[in-house]
Each structure stands twice: as C-alpha cells, then as structure tokens.
Amino acid sequence: MQKNRSEDHRASGASEGFSLSHKEQGEVEQKRPPRVAVLHETIRLEGEEELERGIAALGWSALAAGLSMGFSxxxxxxxxxxxxxxxxxxxxxxxxxxxxFGFLVVILARQQLFTENTMTAVLPLMTHPSLHTLVSLLRLWSVVFAGNLIGTGLFAYGILHMRLFDQATQAALLGIGTEMMGNSPLQMFTKGIVAGWLIATMVWLLPAAEHAKITVIVLTTYLIALGGFTHIIVGSVEVLYLVFAHGLSLGAFAWHFALPTLAGNIVGGSCIFALISHAQVRSDEAEER
Structure with a gap:
C-alpha cells in the first residue's frame, strides 16, 4: 500500500513539476528524509539486540560508559x-x-548508557508487549544502570584521590556538584524529565543524521548543560565527587539527587518521547490500512 502511494506520488510529481528520468527520480527518493516508521524500526531492532546481549557484555560496556561519562x-x-x-x-x-565530551565518547564507541536505553530498549516492549520482553527490559536496565553507577563512582573517586589537579581545579569540580545539589528533589525530577526527553530525541535523530551525528550529539547535550537539566549518569559523577570529598552524605546523594533524577529521566525518555513516537507510527500504520 505504502509502496503504491510512493509510486503514485512520484508519478503525480513528475506530471505536475519537472520531467525527471528514472535515475533522477531515484536520486530524489534518496535525498528525502526517512519515514518515521523507518526510524522507529531502526531503533527497535537496535533495542532487540541490546535485550538479547549477555549480562557480562552489558556490564562491561556499562562500566566503560560510566567511566567515559566522567569526562563530561x-x-x-x-x-x-x-x-x-x-x-x-x-x-x-x-x-x-x-x-x-563524555556523550561523544560513549555514543561513538557504542558503550551502554542507561538514558539511551530508556528509548531504544522500550520500543520492542511497546511494539510486542509480553512478560518476557518486560523481564528482559528490567534485566537490561538493572545491569546497565549498576554498571554506569559503578563507573561514575570509580571515576569520581580516582580523580579526587590521584591528586592529578591543583586546588583551583579541585574547587571547580566540587563547585559543579555543589551547584547540582542546589536543586530541590522536585527540581531534580522535573529537570530530569527534560534531560531524558532530550536524550531520547537525540537517539531518535541519530539514524537519520548520517554524517551529522557528532553535531546532533553536541547540540542536544549542550542544551542539557545550558538548561541545568539533571542527567542521572553525568550528575552521579558530579555529586559522588562531592560525597567522596566529604561534602555530602551518601544518603543525600541517593534520596535528594539519584532517585528523583532517575525517575525524571525515565519519564522523559520512556513515558513521554518513546510513547508519543510509537503512537505516531501506530497511527500512520492505521491510516495506511
């Protein structure tokens, strides 16, 4: 049905506009942006692959991602x-x-980042809901989040105790965590929604970006920094650095920052962007029938 529509559209376009050869019509099709369903299917298949990966592979990749995110x-x-x-x-x-910077390393190196999985790994569940897929999703989230968190903790602890930087740099790093903790738990949650939404938007755009992937990553994550939005992985490095410097308790890290931000990122990435994008594709399919 969709193929026939595309052919009809090309035929009508050729009669109404310039006369194009078959080769030129093919070039036009290549230059058109991919349909929403193509983006959805690309991300869904990637999510299927992630759900099928073993725990060890996921864990090591997630640990590497947590360490890499420290560079942000x-x-x-x-x-x-x-x-x-x-x-x-x-x-x-x-x-x-x-x-x-950390996002560039993680995404281009294809390391496992929890906030990306709030988009990619959720689409298979929305497309084919089942208990097995739900269990696989929860397994993936648990392993990746734990690996990311361990990686952020190791990075923060190492940077603090290896004495790599002078007092002014250490003060700057402490200041980032202190600024983060200036948000109330409610702000951590609401700002986390926006951050999760932006990360999901980035994931959605990347398959269509082709040679502009770096630009998409930089612009999207740069907006997170400008808005002071809360990201559970980058923020964990910033706040854990403060914890290891004895400027904050571990309980405050968990209750004041981690849990509200984690919830916000999931709501923004899965409950808003992924759900709306999936509903859009479903609606397009219904119209084509």
Whole structure:
C-alpha cells in the first residue's frame, strides 16, 4: 500500500513539476528524509539486540560508559578553572561545551548508557508487549544502570584521590556538584524529565543524521548543560565527587539527587518521547490500512 502511494506520488510529481528520468527520480527518493516508521524500526531492532546481549557484555560496556561519562564533568571543570572561575554570560557558554565530551565518547564507541536505553530498549516492549520482553527490559536496565553507577563512582573517586589537579581545579569540580545539589528533589525530577526527553530525541535523530551525528550529539547535550537539566549518569559523577570529598552524605546523594533524577529521566525518555513516537507510527500504520 505504502509502496503504491510512493509510486503514485512520484508519478503525480513528475506530471505536475519537472520531467525527471528514472535515475533522477531515484536520486530524489534518496535525498528525502526517512519515514518515521523507518526510524522507529531502526531503533527497535537496535533495542532487540541490546535485550538479547549477555549480562557480562552489558556490564562491561556499562562500566566503560560510566567511566567515559566522567569526562563530561572533568572537561567542564577544567574549562571553568581556566576561565577564571564562576563564569557568567559568554564564559558559561564556553564552559558548557565540555559537557558533551563524555556523550561523544560513549555514543561513538557504542558503550551502554542507561538514558539511551530508556528509548531504544522500550520500543520492542511497546511494539510486542509480553512478560518476557518486560523481564528482559528490567534485566537490561538493572545491569546497565549498576554498571554506569559503578563507573561514575570509580571515576569520581580516582580523580579526587590521584591528586592529578591543583586546588583551583579541585574547587571547580566540587563547585559543579555543589551547584547540582542546589536543586530541590522536585527540581531534580522535573529537570530530569527534560534531560531524558532530550536524550531520547537525540537517539531518535541519530539514524537519520548520517554524517551529522557528532553535531546532533553536541547540540542536544549542550542544551542539557545550558538548561541545568539533571542527567542521572553525568550528575552521579558530579555529586559522588562531592560525597567522596566529604561534602555530602551518601544518603543525600541517593534520596535528594539519584532517585528523583532517575525517575525524571525515565519519564522523559520512556513515558513521554518513546510513547508519543510509537503512537505516531501506530497511527500512520492505521491510516495506511
């Protein structure tokens, strides 16, 4: 049905506009953006593959991602330190450019990041709901989140205790965590919704981005930094650094930051963006029948 519609559309387009050869018509089709259903299916199949991966493979990949995400905090902290501290205006815009670094490493290296899985791994469950898929999703989330969290903790602890940086840089890193904890638990949750939504948007855009993937990653995550939105993995590095420096209790990390932010990221990534995107594809299919 859809194929016939496309052929009819090409035929009508050729009669109403310029006369195109068969080869030129093929070039037009290649330059058109992919249909929403194509993006949905691409991400769903990727999610299916992730759900089938073994625990060991998931765990090591998630650990690597947690360690890599630490570079978002480190890059931002170093920029903050060498911009003279507490930058405002243009200085803040430059400092925030450090935030996308960890995401670039994780996504281009295809490491397992929990907030990506709130999109990719949920689509198989929405497409074919079953107890088996739900259990597989919960297994994936548990392993990846635990691996990410361990990786962030190791990075924060190592950066603090290896004495790699001077006092000014350490103060800048502490300041990032202190600024994060200035949010109330409700703000952690609501800002986490926006961050989860943006990460899901990024995941949705990447299959169509082709050679612009780096641009999509940088722009999306840069907006998270500019808005001060809360991301459970990057934020864990920032706040755990504060915990290991004895500036915050582990309980405050869990109850004030981690749980509200985790819930917000899941709501934004799965309950809003993934659900709406899936509903859009379902509606298109219903119209084609």
């Amino acid at each position: 905090m480190l890059a931002r902290g170093l920029l903050h330190r060498y911009l003279g501290g507490a930058p405002t205006g243009f200085g803040f815009l430059i400092e925030s450019l450090g935030y996308p």
